[in-house]
Amino acid sequence: MMKKIILLISVISQIVHAEKVLILTHAYNRPEFIAIQHKTFQKFLSDDYEYVVFNAARTQDMATQIETACHEVGVRCIRIPQEIHTQPYLPRLPKDNFHRPNIRHANNTQYSFDVLAFDHDGIVLVIDSDMFLVRPLNITEYMEDKDVSALIKTSNATVWYLCPALSFFHMNKLPNKRSLNFNCGLIDNKVKVDSGGWTYYYFRDNPGLRVAAVDAHWSYNLYLGNSDIHKPVDHKTPDHIKIEKYTRLGFNEKEILFFLKKPDTFEYYLDKHFFHYHAGSNHDKKPSSYHIRKFNIFKEYIDDILST
Numbered sequence: 001m002m003k004k005i006i007l008l009i010s011v012i013s014q015i016v017h018a019e020k021v022l023i024l025t026h027a028y029n030r031p032e033f034i035a036i037q038h039k040t041f042q043k044f045l046s047d048d049y050e051y052v053v054f055n056a057a058r059t060q061d062m063a064t065q066i067e068t069a070c071h072e073v074g075v076r077c078i079r080i081p082q083e084i085h086t087q088p089y090l091p092r093l094p095k096d097n098f099h100r101p102n103i104r105h106a107n108n109t110q111y112s113f114d115v116l117a118f119d120h121d122g123i124v125l126v127i128d129s130d131m132f133l134v135r136p137l138n139i140t141e142y143m144e145d146k147d148v149s150a151l152i153k154t155s156n157a158t159v160w161y162l163c164p165a166l167s168f169f170h171m172n173k174l175p176n177k178r179s180l181n182f183n184c185g186l187i188d189n190k191v192k193v194d195s196g197g198w199t200y201y202y203f204r205d206n207p208g209l210r211v212a213a214v215d216a217h218w219s220y221n222l223y224l225g226n227s228d229i230h231k232p233v234d235h236k237t238p239d240h241i242k243i244e245k246y247t248r249l250g251f252n253e254k255e256i257l258f259f260l261k262k263p264d265t266f267e268y269y270l271d272k273h274f275f276h277y278h279a280g281s282n283h284d285k286k287p288s289s290y291h292i293r294k295f296n297i298f299k300e301y302i303d304d305i306l307s308t
Helices: 002-016 032-044 060-073 101-115 199-205 239-248 253-259 288-307
Strands: 021-027 049-055 076-079 123-127 131-133 148-155 159-170 185-187 191-193 211-213 216-218 267-269 274-276
Touching (some): 021 101, 032 288, 049 060, 159 199, 253 288
Parallel strands (some): 021 049, 049 076, 148 211
Antiparallel strands (some): 123 159, 131 274, 148 159, 185 191, 267 274
């Protein structure tokens, strides 16, 4: 009996002292996304968690706007010193543009791990600032049998690595965790990779890791994009055919109504739990009219989800 009591106390103690899920995002612009992302976690995430915004703004004016947005919803904001983008924070080639979006993305992700995530004794979620949780989720349960889960990219059919846009890490289970490197550039001086590409080395050197790939539904696979570069636009497919496909793929009524409005580029990740606005930082230099239309469609959709 005494052994059972001791075991029960031990289990309860582990539950009580369990670390919060640490959620990290990197805000370059679009401070209006902070409150929306915060609200989606409040509504749909059942874990005990801490949401931290790393302020990656390039100008002081935008940095102030992001800091204000964080203060208004009561979330922690950590300013990324812009000096890390004026020198090789991560290994660089001589002709690299330090402000290229994927280089800044790699630096920002690495910095957030260096100053916070590596020291967290629990699960860390890294998520783009324009990505939103839209279905109920318990991250602790999801990660129970995984060490890492992430969007996976491949280059040259020989190199695979994680994309920091959506990635989960069981930090207290990772061997040699401080060797994780989110750099972009070249692998073995020959294979070009995007931000997060140097995680290839970490996975290569730690083959016993339990790694899961996050699934994705892309707009151009759902007849939706009217500006996507990957495939030609399909304007001729009738709505009832689209609805049949969306239903077969497991999308709900609110999502289907959203699709039929033909929003531009977007993605759904992790069995449709996460919605990605896509290119919220405007790294592809779209005009303001484009983002006004896109944001209005998105905002109507997300407000409807949050209100029910």
